[in-house]
Amino acid sequence: MMTVREMAERLSMTPISVGDTDRTFDGVYIGDLLSWVMGRAQSGNIWITIMSNINIVAVATLTDVACIVLAEGVTLDENVRTTAEQKGVSIYTTEMTAYEIAAALATVEQ
Amino acid sequence: MSEVVKFHFLVDGEDFTSAGQASVQMKKSLRQLGISPEIIRKLSIAMYEGEINMVIHAGGGEADVLIYEDHIELNLVDRGPGIANIELAMQEGFSTAPDNIRSLGFGAGMGLPNMKRYSDSIQINSKVGEGTQILMTFHL
Ligand SMILES: Nc1ncnc2c1ncn2[C@@H]1O[C@H](COP(=O)(O)OP(=O)(O)OP(=O)(O)O)[C@@H](O)[C@H]1O
Ligand SMILES: [Mg+2]
Numbered sequence: 001m002m003t004v005r006e007m008a009e010r011l012s013m014t015p016i017s018v019g020d021t022d023r024t025f026d027g028v029y030i031g032d033l034l035s036w037v038m039g040r041a042q043s044g045n046i047w048i049t050i051m052s053n054i055n056i057v058a059v060a061t062l063t064d065v066a067c068i069v070l071a072e073g074v075t076l077d078e079n080v081r082t083t084a085e086q087k088g089v090s091i092y093t094t095e096m097t098a099y100e101i102a103a104a105l106a107t108v109e110q
Numbered sequence: 111m112s113e114v115v116k117f118h119f120l121v122d123g124e125d126f127t128s129a130g131q132a133s134v135q136m137k138k139s140l141r142q143l144g145i146s147p148e149i150i151r152k153l154s155i156a157m158y159e160g161e162i163n164m165v166i167h168a169g170g171g172e173a174d175v176l177i178y179e180d181h182i183e184l185n186l187v188d189r190g191p192g193i194a195n196i197e198l199a200m201q202e203g204f205s206t207a208p209d210n211i212r213s214l215g216f217g218a219g220m221g222l223p224n225m226k227r228y229s230d231s232i233q234i235n236s237k238v239g240e241g242t243q244i245l246m247t248f249h250l
Contacts, residue, residue: 032215033216033220034214034216035219035221036218038155039227043147051214053214055129055214055215056215062133062155063151064147
């Protein structure tokens with residue numbers, strides 16, 4: 001089992017909001033439609049998305065995903081970032097596409 | 111525990127940025143009460159979907175959570191436009207959400223189906239021009 005922090009280091013992702021990064025993750029969910037994410041993402045997943053509005057913080061909290069990874073260089077407004085930090089939601093960003101992130105995760109996850 | 115534990119929330123229809131706060135708060139309270147993580151997850155997601163729907167589609171509303179010994183009731187009430195065809199609204203993919211809401215990631219037409227999926231029973235009463243009431247129960 002790999003922790004969120006180890007995973008982020010291996011993939012050279014940039015931390016934006018730091019929550020419980022000692023948490024281990026299990027599986028990946030990719031999606032931008034929030035109700036799909038709420039219906040399908042599992043607790044402990046890494047959630048890959050390009051959505052950056054304030055609602056992703058609540059969705060991550062309620063689905064109990066291990067962290068959010070923002071693809072394609074997406075970043076957060078300062079108010080979203082501080083809300084995420086207050087709620088203890090870990091968020092990273094990377095220039096990689098969702099596909100490239102998932103492919104990289106598939107090799108580190110084994 | 112024979113006493114019913116009650117929570118009441120006002121859901122502000124004007125403030126989209128704070129939408130979802132009641133559900134996040136409820137999740138915290140359920141954890142303090144020692145409810146199992148699986149039930150907490152189901153209830154708080156269903157409540158979030160209902161809360162967002164009240165903000166997007168009904169201009170706000172109210173949420174009540176009643177915790178009994180063997181089940182939890184989640185009751186959502188609004189005085190919005192109502193739902194003309196409940197059967198249609200319950201279908202995955204049906205949505206009347208406007209474009210500005212869709213650009214935020216809502217409007218997939220999955221909210222009501224999620225409420226059904228995560229609750230043990232759901233009852234929807236709605237009257238066009240008067241409002242909507244959704245009652246969900248969760249077995250403990
Ligand atoms: N409280 C409500 N008042 C009036 N209409 C509602 C209410 N809740 C849902 N609806 C109607 O039912 C439709 C389906 O709701 P549902 O939550 O499944 O999808 P959505 O809100 O459009 O998108 P999503 O939940 O996936 O973001 C809505 O588009 C809306 O027309
Ligand atoms: Mg909805």
